Amino acid sequence: MTRLSRPTTLSFEDRLAVATELAIRMAEAGLIRPDRFQVAPHDIATYGAITKDGEELGRDLARYEAWRAGEAVCAALDDYGRMLAERLDALQVRWAIDNDIRPRFQIGDRVVWPKVAGEDNVGTVTGIEPGARYSILHDRAAASGSTLRHLVDFEACRAEGEPAPPRRVLTLPRKIGAALSAWLSIEAMDFAMRTSIMLP
Numbered sequence: 683m684t685r686l687s688r689p690t691t692l693s694f695e696d697r698l699a700v701a702t703e704l705a706i707r708m709a710e711a712g713l714i715r716p717d718r719f720q721v722a723p724h725d726i727a728t729y730g731a732i733t734k735d736g737e738e739l740g741r742d743l744a745r746y747e748a749w750r751a752g753e754a755v756c757a758a759l760d761d762y763g764r765m766l767a768e769r770l771d772a773l774q775v776r777w778a779i780d781n782d783i784r785p786r787f788q789i790g791d792r793v794v795w796p797k798v799a800g801e802d803n804v805g806t807v808t809g810i811e812p813g814a815r816y817s818i819l820h821d822r823a824a825a826s827g828s829t830l831r832h833l834v835d836f837e838a839c840r841a842e843g844e845p846a847p848p849r850r851v852l853t854l855p856r857k858i859g860a861a862l863s864a865w866l867s868i869e870a871m872d873f874a875m876r877t878s879i880m881l882p
Contacts, residue, residue, distance in 0.1 A: 701726035736760030778814040
């Protein structure tokens with residue numbers, strides 16, 4: 683079965699493999715005691731994340747696993763987030779190759795991609811990158827003479843002037859919604875009966 687959804691997270695096994703690589707380097711540098719080496723990769727994989735820097739990870743390891751997270755240890759742990767990001771990038775490149783993901787837009791095309799908040803970004807495709815991503819020159823960067831490019835997933839882009847896809851609205855499953863509606867009706871009837879009894 684073709685997997686069309688882009689992988690956006692790493693499995694624990696992947697995170698553990700990256701943590702093991704880092705732990706070996708740290709042990710060779712004398713930053714992990716030999717008696718802690720067996721559990722160190724699991725500790726790092728459990729508390730580490732792409733978004734955590736070495737100081738945050740070191741603080742969590744000290745708090746929950748009794749690590750001695752000094753400055754040198756935190757500096758070494760700082761590599762973990764970057765290593766995870768590289769692993770995820772490689773996973774997405776493999777996903778794009780395995781599923782023969784092809785670009786909808788070509789170099790020179792005008793595209794729009796969403797911001798977290800505010801108006802959409804608008805720019806020009808300047809390259810097709812591994813992992814099913816466009817390299818895009820934002821209009822503001824072009825106006826200022828900047829060479830900064832944005833890497834944007836294929837599926838996040840639409841043509842300039844193309845309407846944005848409707849936002850998904852989360853709804854309760856039909857059976858749950860019907861049951862909830864029935865329960866509310868019964869509660870309302872019960873309240874009405876109690877109120878009528880209390881009235882003179």
